[in-house]
Amino acid sequence: MRVVLGPMEGVLDSLMREMLTEINDYDFCVTEFVRVIDQTLPDHMFYRLCPELKQDSATKSGVPVKVQLLGQEPEWMAENAVRAANLGAYGIDLNFGCPAKTVNKSKGGAALLQQPELIYQVVKACREAVPAHIPVSAKIRLGWENPDDCFEIVDAVSQAKADELTVHARTKMGGYKASEIKWEYIDKIRQKTSVPLIANGEVWSYQDGQDCIKTTGVDSLMVCRGALNIPNLGNMVKHNHEAMSWNEVVELLIKYSEFEVNGDKAKYYPNRVKQWFSYLRQAYPDAADLFREIRVKNDVEAMVEHLKRYRDSLYA
Missing domain, CATH: 1.20.225.30 (Dihydrouridine synthase, C-terminal recognition domain)
Structure with a gap:
């Protein structure tokens, strides 16, 4: 199985990534999002959120780091994906899942879940612009309000030739409520797409990880909030370690x-x-x-x- 350290805006910065990857066997990390609007951003913006670019896009313990972009203009997203790639990014991840009101108000993050066609255009533009050896992935929720919307969204990501897809198994309206988690939808998605999947949401322990794998049929898991609750959660989920004292x-x-x-x-x-x-x-x-x-x-x-x-x- 793989375990990925996911992004958390304003919390999981490079220092936290450095420390958590030193004590956990993570397969890769994803940065906080780089906000893209209507311009190609200067290098220092990428280095600020991903200083690991200066060391082969990896933490000091050697764990690869993907640069995450958030935006809704295909052309500018592609331009900035190329900029990140040219700076040496291990991979490019596209954020279509952030539920923050300030982000959604400006038509970013989860707001795009209501426009699968636009998701398709953004992913396609980035995948075509970035060199083939650099993976372009996406992160989504199940939909804005109706989880059944996930199938059209996933189809858009698949048709655009994304290399991988992380699915947070809640809708935008479901927020972070434990009662709203719907792992079974990831299993349905898995049966309908050939895009490699990463399951995300409500993995707080080794048993949660095993339950998620059993329910979804996906053996790649992403942890975010839980990695801050219990700092060695990555090794708990992956290797059944005890929680740190x-x-x-x-x-x-x-x-x-x-x-x-x-x-x-x-x-x-x-x-x-x-x-x-x-x-x-x-x-x-x-x-x-x-x-x-x-x-x-x-x-x-x-x-x-x-x-x-x-x-x-x-x-x-």
């Missing part, structure tokens, strides 16, 4: 703080760590108490010192 998570928090955070990254660090705690609290009860202690701190050094004192108290 809370003490190990605290060590990881400190390690994250010691990654290179020069320049702009340093000012983002406090917010990124606080965001991470919002996920950790769902799996580790002790995270809630520690979060209350550090949430008032906005200085990197003060946060790191507090984490170290907390770590020391665990072993006192």
